[in-house]
Amino acid sequence: MTTIVASARADLLRVRKWSATWVIGAAWLVLMVLFGYVFNYVAYRSGSGSFATEGVVGEALLRSVLPANVPQTITAGTPMFGGALMMVLGAMVAASGYGWGSWKTILTQGPSRFAVAVGSLLSLTAVVAVTVLASVVMALGISTSLALVEGVDVVLPSAADLGQGVGIAFLVLLMWALFGYLLGTLLRGPALAVGLGLVWSLVVENLLRGVGSLLGWVETLTTVLPGTAAGSLVGSLGASGGPEGAPGVLTALSGTHALVTVLAYVVLLPLLAVLVIRRRDLA
Amino acid sequence: MNELVVQTAGLTKRYGSRLAVDRVDLTVRRGEVYGFLGPNGAGKTTTLRMLLGLVRPTSGTATVLGMAAGSPAVTERVGALVEGPGFMPYLSGRDNLVVLARYRRLPVSVVDEALERVELSGRGGDAFRSYSLGMKQRLGVAAALMGDPELIVLDEPTNGLDPAGMAAMRALVVDLARSGQTVLLSSHLLAEVQEICHRVGVIADGRLLRESTVTDLLGTPRVQVRAEPVEEALAIAMRLAGDDGVQVDGAELLVSLPEERSAELVRALVGAGVDVHSVHPSDRSLEDVFFEMTAVGGGRPMSEEKVS
Known part of the structure; x- marks a missing residue:
């Protein structure tokens, strides 16, 4: 256990001091603020609709940027761009060390492959957790400020709703980060892992869901895909990504089915990664 | 001096149809500086990787410090620089070593000692990516020295070093041996090996051709x-x-x-x-013997032929 903790501490240091980690985290926060607050609030103030808010009444636009909607706001972007960004992070965390030769250096220093892999996965999990917490803090701060500016009552979400939102955002982002980590481990290079991961998460799953309406077996397959599960889990929260639907948010699966599927990925993806790391030659 | 720190028996590694290491029986004794020689692609680095647990043997056995090679109980008592220094480019040299020290649960003080030993203290705070090849190599050696390992495996430690750096590295290896540490050194600088190694093993085409003292090898x-x-x-x-x-x-x-x-x-x-x-x-120099044994360039050293 102490070797795993030591490995996690070591890995956290290298991840914390890596500008890529901060850039990806910041990109997620910027996108969340833009799509969760800026566009909706500007549309509300100007009385005009954007591509995302067309046809939505002003009152709904205002509601979407108030504190009570924070659970929906922080989860709405997770199935699509939030997940994609975390997938990139996971792939880079796992794969960059192969190109730099730093995994080789680390493994010749004494820790077991198991401890190194688990420590690395734990530090990735910590980064995702901090990203979600930063999202919550930022969302609460912005929405409270907007409520005060608009002179409406500051009604915070219930602890249960907020907890559910945080939990769902964490699970979805973690699943995609782990997906990226496994890809990075298998492919041993960040470029290919990031490329394939993005194509899968942004293109292939959407195409399969389209084909699923024509072929029954493809539709069955889509019910166990990570994107469908993540989108449905977020959809079960009523996170329409603001007033009128967000890319990647689905209602294809029940909340329970989606949760079980996402949890299965969160367990299986790191297990596979650890298995590969333990078994494979580092040549 | 006779206690075996490294012992392999029939150590073999096959990649598909290519036999990289072929039934190598290697012995390194405690306290000695062992030179591991061979042309490029002879199987040296693959052998070292197997000793460090980075690569699994296809067959045969390897014991290091009395235990199965590659087990964490062994590798934490071994310091290694294999096939060039591999570090996070965005971290400083010092932070890279701090990361490694954390993995080994070593105090941060060992980092400063190691940097001092390879004369990198003044540049420890600079990003690894800004280092010259020689500085990167020295940082790799510093990583191998952290925690006073019993066995130090150095694969081409003088790569990229200037003449002064090479002399310093030679002195360091001799100093390590004097302090009782065992050094397994792979180098293509044969004069250097002849000067500082007690025993050598010569490998070619994956097979260990000869293992003996330098004196015996020279005949x-x-x-x-x-x-x-x-x-x-x-x-x-x-x-x-x-x-x-x-x-x-x-x-x-x-x-x-x-x-x-x-x-x-x-x-x-x-x-x-x-x-x-x-x-x-x-x-006869070790170089003469080496080229006779491995028949590189028709038995004579070629002007730009590198041997590693």
Whole structure:
């Protein structure tokens, strides 16, 4: 256990001091603020609709940027761009060390492959957790400020709703980060892992869901895909990504089915990664 | 000095149809500096990787410090620099070592000691990516030295070092051996290996051709004699050095005799009426022996041929 903790501490240091980690985290926060607050609030103030808010009444636009909607706001972007960004992070965390030769250096220093892999996965999990917490803090701060500016009552979400939102955002982002980590481990290079991961998460799953309406077996397959599960889990929260639907948010699966599927990925993806790391030659 | 720190038996690694390492039986004794020599692609680095647990053998066994090679209990007692330094480019040299120290649960003080030892203290705060090749190499050696490991595996540690850096590295290796640490050194600088190694192993095409002390490998010193008539000189020399102890090289004889017996040889030649034009020692270097054994460049070193 102490070797795993030591490995996690070591890995956290290298991840914390890596500008890529901060850039990806910041990109997620910027996108969340833009799509969760800026566009909706500007549309509300100007009385005009954007591509995302067309046809939505002003009152709904205002509601979407108030504190009570924070659970929906922080989860709405997770199935699509939030997940994609975390997938990139996971792939880079796992794969960059192969190109730099730093995994080789680390493994010749004494820790077991198991401890190194688990420590690395734990530090990735910590980064995702901090990203979600930063999202919550930022969302609460912005929405409270907007409520005060608009002179409406500051009604915070219930602890249960907020907890559910945080939990769902964490699970979805973690699943995609782990997906990226496994890809990075298998492919041993960040470029290919990031490329394939993005194509899968942004293109292939959407195409399969389209084909699923024509072929029954493809539709069955889509019910166990990570994107469908993540989108449905977020959809079960009523996170329409603001007033009128967000890319990647689905209602294809029940909340329970989606949760079980996402949890299965969160367990299986790191297990596979650890298995590969333990078994494979580092040549 | 006789306790075996590394021992392999029939160690073999096959990549598909290519046999990278073929039944290697290697022994490294405690406290010695062991030179591991071989041309590029001979299987040296693959062997070292197997000793460190980075690569699994196809067959055969390897024990390091009395335990199965690659187990964490072993690798935490081993320091290694294999196939170049591999570090996070965005971290400083010092932070890279701090990361490694955390993995090994070592105090941060060992980082500063290691940087001091390779004379990188002044640049420890700079990003690894800004280092010269020699500085990167020294940082790799610093990582290998952290925590006073019992066995230090250095794969081409002088790569990229300037002459002063190479001399410092040589002194460091000698110093490590003096302090009781065992060093397994792979290098293509054969003069350096000859100077600092107690024993060497020569590998080519995946097979260990020879393992012995440097003195044994160099064999009996030879005396180069230019005398006429050659036939008479040859007969006399063979009487002293044995039939196999004399080689004819044009008008010269290469006689396998210790230098202190050269006077005896000269007396015999002159006594028999042979004209002796010149006599001088002809020491074989490790490089000569290496190229004879591995037959690189037709048995002679090629001008730019690198041996690693």
